[in-house]
Amino acid sequence: MTNYIEKLNWRYATKRMNNTPVAEDKLNRIVEAIQLAPTSLGLQPFKLLVIKDAATRAKIAPAIYNQPQITEGAAVLVFAVWENAGLEEVDAYINQIAAERKVPLEALADFKGMIVGAIDGKTPAELQLWFAKQAYIALGFGLVAAALEGVDTTPMEGFDPAALDLALGLNEKGLKSAVVLAVGNRDEANDYLVNAKKVRRPQSEFVEVI
Numbered sequence: 001m002t003n004y005i006e007k008l009n010w011r012y013a014t015k016r017m018n019n020t021p022v023a024e025d026k027l028n029r030i031v032e033a034i035q036l037a038p039t040s041l042g043l044q045p046f047k048l049l050v051i052k053d054a055a056t057r058a059k060i061a062p063a064i065y066n067q068p069q070i071t072e073g074a075a076v077l078v079f080a081v082w083e084n085a086g087l088e089e090v091d092a093y094i095n096q097i098a099a100e101r102k103v104p105l106e107a108l109a110d111f112k113g114m115i116v117g118a119i120d121g122k123t124p125a126e127l128q129l130w131f132a133k134q135a136y137i138a139l140g141f142g143l144v145a146a147a148l149e150g151v152d153t154t155p156m157e158g159f160d161p162a163a164l165d166l167a168l169g170l171n172e173k174g175l176k177s178a179v180v181l182a183v184g185n186r187d188e189a190n191d192y193l194v195n196a197k198k199v200r201r202p203q204s205e206f207v208e209v210i
C-alpha cells in the first residue's frame with residue numbers, strides 16, 4: 001500500500017498556485033471521491049459546482065475576498081447546500097433507491113418515514129446547517145483524494161456566502177454556498193508556506209485512548 005500519511009503530510013492549505021492545469025482525469029477522480037462521501041441517510045443534500053472557466057473564477061474572486069488561489073488555481077469547487085428540503089427531494093431519493101436496487105417502494109416506506117421525520121420540524125436554517133455538515137465530510141474526501149493525486153488544494157471558508165450565491169445565481173437554483181475548495185498546483189517560488197513545518201498538537205494531547 002502506498003504511504004498515504006506521507007501524502008497527507010505533503011498536503012497543505014496552499015496559499016499561492018501557479019496557473020498550471022490539473023489533468024482532467026485527476027480532477028474527475030477528485031470529484032468522484034467527493035461524490036462517494038457518505039451523507040446522513042444518504043440524502044446528498046448539496047450540489048457540487050466545478051468551476052473551471054477562468055472568466056467565472058475571476059467573476060467570483062471578489063466574493064472570496066480575492067484569495068489568489070481562485071484565479072491562480074485550475075478549478076474552484078463550490079459545495080452548495082439545498083436551501084430547503086421536502087417531500088420532492090425525499091421521493092426522488094426513495095425512487096432512485098427502488099429503481100437501482102430493484103426493491104418495491106413499499107419496502108422503503110419505513111426508511112422514507114425516517115427521512116421525512118429528520119427533515120420535518122426543522123427550519124430552513126437548521127436544515128442548511130445539517131446539510132453543510134454533510135458537505136464538509138465530502139470536502140474532506142476531496143482534500144484527501146487530491147493529496148493522493150498529488151494535486152494541491154485550499155479549503156476555504158473565507159468568502160461572503162451571500163455575494164458568492166449572487167455571483168453564481170445560486171438563489172435561483174435553491175442552493176446556498178457552504179464551503180469552497182480551490183484546486184491547482186502550488187507556486188513553489190511564491191508560497192511562503194511551501195516548506196513550512198506542519199503544526200499539530202502532539203498526539204499525546206490530541207488523542208485520548210480509553
Ligand SMILES: Cc1cc2nc3c(=O)[nH]c(=O)nc-3n(C[C@H](O)[C@H](O)[C@H](O)COP(=O)(O)O)c2cc1C
Pocket residue numbers: 011012013014015067154155156157158159179198
Ligand atoms: C473549513 C476550512 C476553511 C478554511 N478557510 C481558508 C481560507 O479561506 N483561506 C485559506 O487560505 N485557508 C483556509 N483554510 C486553511 C487552514 O488555515 C489550514 O487548513 C490550517 O491552518 C492547517 O494547515 P494545513 O491545512 O496546511 O495543514 C481553511 C481550512 C478549513 C478546513
